[in-house]
Amino acid sequence: MRIRRVLLALVLSLAGLTGLxxxxxxxxxxxxxRVAYDRYSLQVDGRRILLQAAEFxxxxxxxxxxxxxxxxxxxxxxxxxxxxxxxxxxxSPAPGEYDFTGVRDVDRLLRTAEEVGLYVVARPGPxxxxxxxxxxxxxxLKTVPGRARSSDPGYTAAYHEWLAHIDPIIARHxxxxxxxxxxYNVENEYAVNTDAAYMQDLQDTARxxxxxxxxxxxxxxxxASWSSTWGSGPGAVPIPGVDDYPQSFQCRAAGTTWGPWxxxxxxxxxxxxxxxxxxxxxxxxxxxxxGYDACRDLTxxxxxxxxxxxxxxxxxxxxxxxxxxxxxxxxGWLGQPNDVYTSYDYGAAITEAxxxxxxxxxxxxxxxxxxxxxxxxxxxxxxxxxxxGLETAARTNPDTGTQFVLVRNGSTAPVSSTxxxxxxxxxxxxxxxDAKVLxxxxxxxxxxxxxxxxxxxxxxxxxxxxxxxxYGSPGTPGTTVLRYPSRPSVRxxxxxxxxxxxxxxxxxxxxxxxxARVSITGGGRRPLLLLLGTDDTAAQFWRxxxxxxxxxxxxxALVRSxxxxxxxxxxxxxxxxxxxxxxxxxxxxxxxxxxxxRTRTTASGSLEGGLPGPRRVxxxxxxxxxxxxxxxxxxxxxxxxxxxxxxxxxxxxxxxxLTLPVLFSDEYGHHAGSVWYRGRFTGTGAExxxxxxxxxxxxxxxxxxxxxRYLGSxxxxxxxxxDAPANPSPGEGRFAIPGGLIEPGTTAVLSVVVxxxxxxxxxxxEDSRFRQPRGLVGASVDGVxxxxxxxxxxxxxxxxxxxxxxxxxxGERYGWSLPGYADRxxxxxxxxxAPGVTWLRTGFGLDLPRGQDTSVALRFDGAxxxxxxxxxxxxxxxxxxYGAAIxxxxxxxxxxxxLRQNGRNTLAMAVIAEExxxxxxxxxxxxxxxxxxxxVPDVPD
Ligand code: GAL
Numbered sequence: 045m046r047i048r049r050v051l052l053a054l055v056l057s058l059a060g061l062t063g064l065x066x067x068x069x070x071x072x073x074x075x076x077x078r079v080a081y082d083r084y085s086l087q088v089d090g091r092r093i094l095l096q097a098a099e100f101x102x103x104x105x106x107x108x109x110x111x112x113x114x115x116x117x118x119x120x121x122x123x124x125x126x127x128x129x130x131x132x133x134x135x136s137p138a139p140g141e142y143d144f145t146g147v148r149d150v151d152r153l154l155r156t157a158e159e160v161g162l163y164v165v166a167r168p169g170p171x172x173x174x175x176x177x178x179x180x181x182x183x184x185l186k187t188v189p190g191r192a193r194s195s196d197p198g199y200t201a202a203y204h205e206w207l208a209h210i211d212p213i214i215a216r217h218x219x220x221x222x223x224x225x226x227x228y229n230v231e232n233e234y235a236v237n238t239d240a241a242y243m244q245d246l247q248d249t250a251r252x253x254x255x256x257x258x259x260x261x262x263x264x265x266x267x268a269s270w271s272s273t274w275g276s277g278p279g280a281v282p283i284p285g286v287d288d289y290p291q292s293f294q295c296r297a298a299g300t301t302w303g304p305w306x307x308x309x310x311x312x313x314x315x316x317x318x319x320x321x322x323x324x325x326x327x328x329x330x331x332x333x334x335g336y337d338a339c340r341d342l343t344x345x346x347x348x349x350x351x352x353x354x355x356x357x358x359x360x361x362x363x364x365x366x367x368x369x370x371x372x373x374x375x376g377w378l379g380q381p382n383d384v385y386t387s388y389d390y391g392a393a394i395t396e397a398x399x400x401x402x403x404x405x406x407x408x409x410x411x412x413x414x415x416x417x418x419x420x421x422x423x424x425x426x427x428x429x430x431x432x433g434l435e436t437a438a439r440t441n442p443d444t445g446t447q448f449v450l451v452r453n454g455s456t457a458p459v460s461s462t463x464x465x466x467x468x469x470x471x472x473x474x475x476x477x478d479a480k481v482l483x484x485x486x487x488x489x490x491x492x493x494x495x496x497x498x499x500x501x502x503x504x505x506x507x508x509x510x511x512x513x514x515y516g517s518p519g520t521p522g523t524t525v526l527r528y529p530s531r532p533s534v535r536x537x538x539x540x541x542x543x544x545x546x547x548x549x550x551x552x553x554x555x556x557x558x559x560a561r562v563s564i565t566g567g568g569r570r571p572l573l574l575l576l577g578t579d580d581t582a583a584q585f586w587r588x589x590x591x592x593x594x595x596x597x598x599x600x601a602l603v604r605s606x607x608x609x610x611x612x613x614x615x616x617x618x619x620x621x622x623x624x625x626x627x628x629x630x631x632x633x634x635x636x637x638x639x640x641x642r643t644r645t646t647a648s649g650s651l652e653g654g655l656p657g658p659r660r661v662x663x664x665x666x667x668x669x670x671x672x673x674x675x676x677x678x679x680x681x682x683x684x685x686x687x688x689x690x691x692x693x694x695x696x697x698x699x700x701x702l703t704l705p706v707l708f709s710d711e712y713g714h715h716a717g718s719v720w721y722r723g724r725f726t727g728t729g730a731e732x733x734x735x736x737x738x739x740x741x742x743x744x745x746x747x748x749x750x751x752x753r754y755l756g757s758x759x760x761x762x763x764x765x766x767d768a769p770a771n772p773s774p775g776e777g778r779f780a781i782p783g784g785l786i787e788p789g790t791t792a793v794l795s796v797v798v799x800x801x802x803x804x805x806x807x808x809x810e811d812s813r814f815r816q817p818r819g820l821v822g823a824s825v826d827g828v829x830x831x832x833x834x835x836x837x838x839x840x841x842x843x844x845x846x847x848x849x850x851x852x853x854x855g856e857r858y859g860w861s862l863p864g865y866a867d868r869x870x871x872x873x874x875x876x877x878a879p880g881v882t883w884l885r886t887g888f889g890l891d892l893p894r895g896q897d898t899s900v901a902l903r904f905d906g907a908x909x910x911x912x913x914x915x916x917x918x919x920x921x922x923x924x925x926y927g928a929a930i931x932x933x934x935x936x937x938x939x940x941x942x943l944r945q946n947g948r949n950t951l952a953m954a955v956i957a958e959e960x961x962x963x964x965x966x967x968x969x970x971x972x973x974x975x976x977x978x979x980v981p982d983v984p985d
Contacts, residue, residue: 075222079257081283084422085318085362086226086258088219092421094362094414095226097125097165098369098407099323101174103134104388105372106147106845106921107941108156109980110398113897114370115160116604116978117394120586121404122411125163125226127322127365128153129172130214132206133182134378137847138713139202142209146844147983150210154217157224165260165322165365166214167229170203170246171806175329175384177377177848178814179232179805183715186803186815189696193234193809195241204249211253218257227363228255229322233264233287237809243270243279260285262322263313284313285322285363290351291342293383295334295391298341302454302477308351310359319361324352326366326407327390329383333932336371339391340401346477348406350452354479356414357437357450362421366407370394373937376848376922377716381741381801382762385931386924397899397937397971400602405583409515412502412587417486419446431463434474446486452479466495466525468551473520480516488512490570494525494549498556501582504594507630507649509571511596515582516556522576524552532567536560537647539576552576561648573628573648588615596628600636600655601974613651614638618897618976622657626650637895637976658975659893663900663968666951668886669873674854675880677720677836678749680793684722687834688712698812699763702737702773702822707833709800709819714837716800717851717915717922718956719819723794723831727786730827734794737822738775739763741801743930745913746820747880747958748779749795751786754879755779757958759929760799763816774821781825794831796820797881799956800851842920844985849922853915853954855883861917863950863985875963877912877955884953884963892945897977900943902936902951902966909964912957916966918942919950920985937971940980947982 077088085092098118102111118126130150135142144150157164171193172180181192190198217223230246247259260283263269270281290308297304310321326348328339355361371390379386389396393404414420423439428449430436435452453459456476463470466484474480484495488503489510498514505511516522527548534543534550539560542553550567552574554560560576575582586603588595595606595613602618606629613629615636625641627634628650634641636655643653676682692706701707709719738746740760748755761775786792798819806814823831837852850856859865860883867885875884892898902916904926913927916936924936943949955963 077219077222079219079226081258081318083315083318088226092418094421095125095163095364096123096411096414097127097163097365098123099326099365099367100126100128100369101372102128102150102153103131103378104374105939106375107939107980107983108147108149108152109941109978110939111153112156112160113398113978113980114394115156115162117398117400117602118369119160119162120602120604121393121408122415123162123369123407124415125165125365126157126369127165128167129174129180130166130168130210131172131174131176131180132170133176133178133180134846134848135209136182136184136206137841139184139188140205143846144209144213148846151213154213154224158217162224163219163226164217164224165227165229166225167232168207168210168214169232170206171232171234173232173805173807175374175380175388175805177380177802179380179807181803181806181814183710183803186710187696191811192806192814193231193237193242194239195245200245207249207253211250211255215254218255220256226257227260227283228257229260229262229285230281231261233262233807234809235263235265235269236807240279247281258283260320260322262287283317283320285320286310286313287323288321288355289323289325291325291328291347293328293331295328295330295338295342296332298334298338303351308355310355310361312359318363319359321355321359321361321364323367324355324364326352327368327371327392329390331383335932336387336389336391340403343391343403345403345406348403348410349479350454350477353410353481354450354452357439357448357481360423360425360439368392370398371396373923373939375924376845377800377802377851378848379802380805381743382804385743385933386936387933397901399899399972409499409501409579409583413481413500416488416500416502417446417483419444419486420448423448429464431461431472433459433461434472436463444485444487447484449482449484450479451482453477463497468495468523468525470495470497470523471521472497473517475517478517491572492527494527496522496524498522498524498576501585502587502596504587504596504628506593506596506628509573511573511575511628513575513577513582513585515577515579518556518578518580520556522554522556524574526550526564529568530566532564532569535563537563541576563648593630597625599623599625602976604976604978616976618974619655619657620974623655624652625655626652656975658896658973661892661898661970661973663970664888664890666886666888666965666967669884669965670867670870670886671873671875671882671884672867672870673878673880673882674860675797676854677722677797678754678795678880679752682722684834684836687722687836690721690833690835695817697815697817699739699815699817699821703824705833707820707823707835708817709798709835709837710817712835712837714835714852716838716848717856718853719798719800719835719837720852721796721798721820721833721835723823723833724791725794725825725828725831727788727790727792728827729786729788731781731786731825733781733826734779735822735824736777736779736796736820737761737773738777738796738798738820739817740775740799741804741818744799744801745929745958746775746777746796746798747956748777750781751792753782753785755781757879760801794823794825797853845921853881855881855954860885861922861952861954862920875965877957877961877963879957879959882955882957884955884965885950887948887950888968889948890943890945894946895977896973896975897940898945898973899940899971900938901969901971902938903969904934904964904966906964908932908934909961911959912955912961912963914963915954915956917952917954919944935969935971941983944982945980
């Protein structure tokens with residue numbers, strides 16, 4: 045181990061050149077950087093980094109133009125990194141086939157991260173979990189021998205193939221080569237199986253593939269796993285990470301539950317590596333179908349203050365990844381069926397429709413603070429001052445003496461107390477479930493902060509003075525003490541602030557209310573404009589770095605970036621309403637999105653002007669639906685001679701088939717969506733019952749016909765894993781055969797369409813979960829000795845949309861989901877559908893305002909239907925599944941780029957009905973609209 049670590053240090057130092065990277069993220073200014081770390085933090089070119097990452101899954105946002113939008117929003121909240129799983133399944137529809145183009149262009153993703161200025165924690169698995177089908181394992185791996193997530197040769201050969209494709213892309217984007225990738229994460233919560241040779245091979249393979257940044261892994265259950273303290277053998281990673289989800293995932297409990305999964309204090313597991321919170325809960329999967337708004341409440345602003353912010357001081361973590369920063373969409377058959385439905389919104393700070401929530405602004409308050417005080421990158425736990433009725437904890441930077449004090453109120457009622465800090469006594473009131481990190485003994489720009497009961501948002505040196513923003517809960521008392529060599533001159537520009545100077549300390553007392561402004565000059569220091577706000581008024585500030593220093597902006601809905609040149613501060617910014625904008629910049633003029641803004645100079649020395657809001661958006665009504673029933677496969681005379689004969693007698697699944705032949709769809713190369721079966725047998729006329737078993741994964745179903753007569757449907761099974769104990773007859777359906785349906789001595793045809801809802805994950809690394817079959821697992825007709833089967837699934841991999849977009853419905857096989865399909869001969873929709881599969885299609889034109897980001901969704905009114913389910917296609921992209929058995933979701937986001945914002949669009953709905961039904965059609969809604977945005981090119985068909 046020692047030798048390996050020394051070698052690594054050598055490699056890292058050889059790879060490094062010169063140049064400094066700012067705390068705010070990677071810079072393209074110098075080609076390559078040196079990465080190192082110690083027990084306190086990561087370092088780039090010797091500069092300590094406080095890594096504040098937001099988890100982002102490119103595969104859940106199939107419009108590369110929008111990647112930049114989300115990444116810029118993360119950056120604008122003060123995150124300086126994203127953490128990214130790379131999904132093997134998303135890139136590989138079949139062994140040896142890999143696609144990194146279009147919506148799969150991860151090189152573009154990493155370039156975008158570089159351009160935006162975000163570090164990347166690269167997480168290529170091979171196992172990623174993430175509520176993805178198979179936990180990221182391609183379904184074809186089910187047919188590869190050898191236990192997955194082990195050093196078995198069969199599995200090893202398969203994942204070597206994946207790493208050989210993904211590693212070179214990641215490697216060329218490492219910080220050490222001038223890129224953004226700062227950490228490489230092997231495996232995912234690999235705590236159940238303990239195959240050290242496998243963990244070691246993942247790291248050795250990465251090194252061989254050119255990965256020279258530090259390697260990490262995220263542990264869940266035994267924090268010490270895969271650290272040197274856990275075992276002296278191979279497999280340990282240099283920087284172990286730990287996952288923490290203190291609030292769990294029962295979103296219905298929002299408001300009543302507080303940390304059922306522990307205190308959420310990330311453990312230190314190695315003395316020679318920083319504390320890394322590899323996944324810190326920032327939202328939740330919706331395990332109890334409460335809807336994601338409830339998940340956002342469960343993990344809302346109080347949680348975000350109390351847990352992740354508190355954890356910073358309690359654990360000293362200097363690298364944190366917040367899971368998720370933006371969740372996105374389980375489009376196509378990407379999702380794992382047990383825990384999620386189409387939306388993977390996650391209750392994250394940025395919604396699936398890319399809108400900023402209240403929680404986003406809490407992350408922003410924290411993110412700006414973390415970047416404002418470099419002393420936080422090196423701290424030790426220290427004695428904390430006591431505040432009666434409140435919990436306190438402290439950390440101190442050993443070099444600067446700067447102290448960080450956590451003050452928390454775990455009760456639901458407000459608590460008022462006093463805190464001795466910096467030699468003074470601070471009056472404090474904390475609302476229920478609130479937490480603050482207070483500072484003492486800090487150099488902030490040209491100022492010296494003795495202590496404050498207000499939290500620091502940011503400080504910016506603008507035009508020869510410091511502009512510092514402090515904040516607290518509205519209506520609570522605030523005190524700030526600053527040190528001066530001599531008495532300064534204090535001018536209160538706005539608000540009620542009392543000041544007193546004695547013995548070098550300037551003491552300011554105030555109540556947090558609105559935005560007070562205090563100008564302090566003289567006293568032997570650089571001038572200071574102190575802005576004293578509330579949580580809300582502080583969070584209105586945007587900070588953007590420019591080559592000539594930072595810019596602060598207030599009044600816009602977002603600031604994406606800024607430059608200052610020739611006296612003009614040019615902002616790329618979004619507005620969601622017309623209103624005032626205030627800019628603190630070393631500039632005389634302001635331009636926003638390329639247009640000059642008429643401004644005046646305020647008493648605060650800022651520039652103030654007015655900005656227009658977004659233009660009104662009128663969306664077209666969706667009408668003109670056409671309708672066509674399909675499922676000719678149900679008819680006895682249907683020609684299935686080109687379908688695959690299903691006659692296997694063995695399978696690698698740990699689940700034994702209930703009858704032979706093996707009918708598991710993966711055995712015949714059909715891995716996603718619906719699969720058709722046709723079985724022939726010679727009847728006697730005496731048959732009474734068809735008995736079927738199908739495993740679909742949770743939320744799935746299947747429909748059955750005999751000689752063209754619909755016999756009924758059944759719910760598909762879930763089998764033999766920790767979510768569903770072994771069931772001798774999973775997904776059972778018994779269907780009575782009507783008298784006279786089978787003529788004696790003739791061939792009868794049984795037709796079955798089974799939905800595959802995606803594969804289970806393999807979280808426990810024991811194969812039985814992800815290798816669980818999909819499709820029919822048992823089929824018999826009483827008195828019939830043999831049924832001859834054929835199977836048909838997806839006809840081909842869609843070259844643009846990929847292998848997870850389509851299943852094998854007739855309409856999917858014949859292009860009914862695609863925009864170019866000629867449906868003119870289809871009759872006008874009646875919306876009445878018979879049991880089976882029926883398609884509805886319509887088109888609509890859009891001409892959304894340009895230079896404006898309008899997020900559009902499709903909405904079904906009322907509760908999701910019980911007896912039919914819908915697969916939704918926008919321009920051929922499978923963007924959702926709707927139905928009561930699937931989930932509570934009624935809004936489906938239509939991402940710009942897939943949605944032709946200025947052109948024609950085609951919507952198709954495949955309706956799978958268990959009973960005669962009347963189908964509700966959806967309408968378009970605006971999920972958010974801002975002037976600004978980023979250009980989003982159409983994703984080519
Ligand atoms: C973690 C896992 C993630 C994701 C998360 C829940 O345990 O590492 O991949 O599944 O739970 O959303």
